[in-house]
Amino acid sequence: MTQNSTPTFRRILLKLSGEALMGNADYGISADVVERLAAEIKELIDAGVEVALVVGGGNIFRGVGLAGRGMDRVTGDQMGMLATVINALGLQDAIEHAGMTARVMSAVRINQVCEDYIRRRAIRHLEKGRVVIFAAGTGNPFFTTDSAASLRAIEINADLMLKATKVDGIYTADPKRDASAKRYSHLSYDEVIDQRLAVMDTTAIVLCRDNGMPLRVFDINRTGDLKRIVFGEDNVGTLVDNNLTRDKA
Numbered sequence: 001m002t003q004n005s006t007p008t009f010r011r012i013l014l015k016l017s018g019e020a021l022m023g024n025a026d027y028g029i030s031a032d033v034v035e036r037l038a039a040e041i042k043e044l045i046d047a048g049v050e051v052a053l054v055v056g057g058g059n060i061f062r063g064v065g066l067a068g069r070g071m072d073r074v075t076g077d078q079m080g081m082l083a084t085v086i087n088a089l090g091l092q093d094a095i096e097h098a099g100m101t102a103r104v105m106s107a108v109r110i111n112q113v114c115e116d117y118i119r120r121r122a123i124r125h126l127e128k129g130r131v132v133i134f135a136a137g138t139g140n141p142f143f144t145t146d147s148a149a150s151l152r153a154i155e156i157n158a159d160l161m162l163k164a165t166k167v168d169g170i171y172t173a174d175p176k177r178d179a180s181a182k183r184y185s186h187l188s189y190d191e192v193i194d195q196r197l198a199v200m201d202t203t204a205i206v207l208c209r210d211n212g213m214p215l216r217v218f219d220i221n222r223t224g225d226l227k228r229i230v231f232g233e234d235n236v237g238t239l240v241d242n243n244l245t246r247d248k249a
């Protein structure tokens, strides 16, 4: 499929890991990266696409890390969820600098710095053309922001969930280690689960599967790919859904 002149998807949810915000650094937020992301999101907003984001926190803190050294896991996960709020505030600022309106909505109450997550209010923001950034994951320990992304995508009736990674899709093997690795253009949810293709955790994939939420995995570092996908180009990244009649790569 080639790119259309109008967006194919009206409402999308984009999952950005914390690491996606780091750029070449090994910690924190790169101003260059968030500026570039904001510019890519603006192209979608200008085209009338409703854009929701879920941001991770791995560039700052992950609960399992210190839990391995004896920290209480729930405390670690709460720290991780707060890390996602820091990232969300950084993104909100970059998005507003780029001329859009954004709202951070947190799954844990922290309403002196951002709004609480209220589904109907989130949908209203989207309808008004505001970028909604969902922070604090699901609000529960032992979950990931990938699961939060699946959950929010389903809740807001997104047409497509996009998982931004450092690789341009799902491969038969790690393409950085195995030169013969091939990219899948299309997989079913069960193939991702059965073959243990490390895309997202199983909870996140199962949520998408059981609720028919299509998912496309793509490389966030390739400028323009986000727009290509939203405008209907099929040969970008890997699509995961239940449409098993589609050709495989």
Ligand code: UDP
Pocket: 016, 017, 018, 019, 055, 056, 057, 058, 059, 061, 062, 063, 064, 076, 077, 078, 079, 080, 081, 083, 084, 136, 137, 138, 139, 140, 141, 142, 143, 144, 145, 146, 148
């Ligand atoms: N987290 C959590 N519940 C959630 C989402 C996230 O407890 O619903 C915590 C967990 O400790 C996780 C951290 O927040 O490690 C950061 O999220 P994640 O690892 O998903 O970030 P990413 O890998 O996307 O940067």
